[in-house]
């Protein structure tokens with residue numbers, strides 16, 4: 001049996017996507033209307049509603065969603081932004097690109113998200129924002145993070161790239177902070193046919209600024225008058241149309257991922273692995289990844305065994321970001337963030353995509369259980 005880590009082709013084939021999407025693409029091509037317009041606006045409103053926010057601004061990628069939010073917030077050289085060292089590179093890359101300094105706080109070993117109790121120690125007069133990441137589809141502990149941000153008057157930019165529709169205390173990812181940044185990279189739960197992203201907000205002023213900044217900071221009315229320097233961070237209407245169709249299926253897909261996770265919890269019986277923990281107040285985990293932790297330094301061995309059995313898996317993330325060469329000037333060293341470092345050594349993501357068949361999942365669980373027998 002062969003089980004890939006992710007099968008986006010199955011998603012395209014098993015739903016009505018082709019029949020719905022191809023005519024829309026044809027229409028857009030006939031109209032040659034690729035930038036801005038009603039399709040983008042409708043999709044933005046749909047995501048704002050879905051994420052329980054007032055506004056959403058489509059952008060070119062999740063990475064650019066993070067970058068544009070930092071730019072709108074006026075963050076740059078001399079400023080500091082507190083974030084997690086255990087995330088996809090883009091989170092910290094965005095901070096770095098503004099000229100600001102990323103400051104790390106270690107994570108919780110159970111949910112892989114930033115530990116709020118470690119944040120206050122990292123705040124200095126230069127701190128401008130906190131950038132929590134909702135890793136693997138489970139939200140960070142947003143009640144505490146918002147409390148700290150309010151107390152110290154800091155902006156909160158949520159990296160919700162992996163967490164569209166995830167909930168904490170029944171509130172959706174992207175609706176807690178000043179900015180919610182989402183990615184529609186094809187491997188995310190809602191994936192485009194290429195790159196796209198979006199920023200959600202409840203603040204009218206931020207909303208207006210985001211719209212200017214994605215278009216080189218131009219005033220939408222006077223057009224060639226620039227109050228700010230932004231960039232070209234636009235989402236094109238082809239992606240908006242594709243994503244709007246796929247959005248109708250997102251809840252079904254998220255439910256299927258949750259069911260797969262539940263089945264893993266039932267079938268994975270070996271005590272040599274630790275299953276991902278659903279924290280109390282995270283009321284909806286959308287499982288962009290199902291990441292287990294493997295005991296006794298046996299992670300790489302298990303991954304090899306899975307691969308030999310035709311099962312795809314992946315390590316997110318193999319090197320904690322404070323140890324990356326490109327950030328060496330920050331002066332961090334091994335041992336600075338022990339939880340993050342330990343997770344990078346023992347974590348392993350298993351297939352959890354919605355189209356995964358029950359037999360496939362049973363085969364994976366059996367292979368893992370057997371790997372630790374005798």
Ligand SMILES: *Cc1c(COP(=O)(O)O)cnc(C)c1O
Pocket residue numbers: 061062063064087088090091133159161162182183184185195196197
């Ligand atoms: C995917 C991802 C991003 C970047 O999104 P892109 O659309 O690929 O640019 C940022 N942060 C996290 C946590 C991600 O998983």
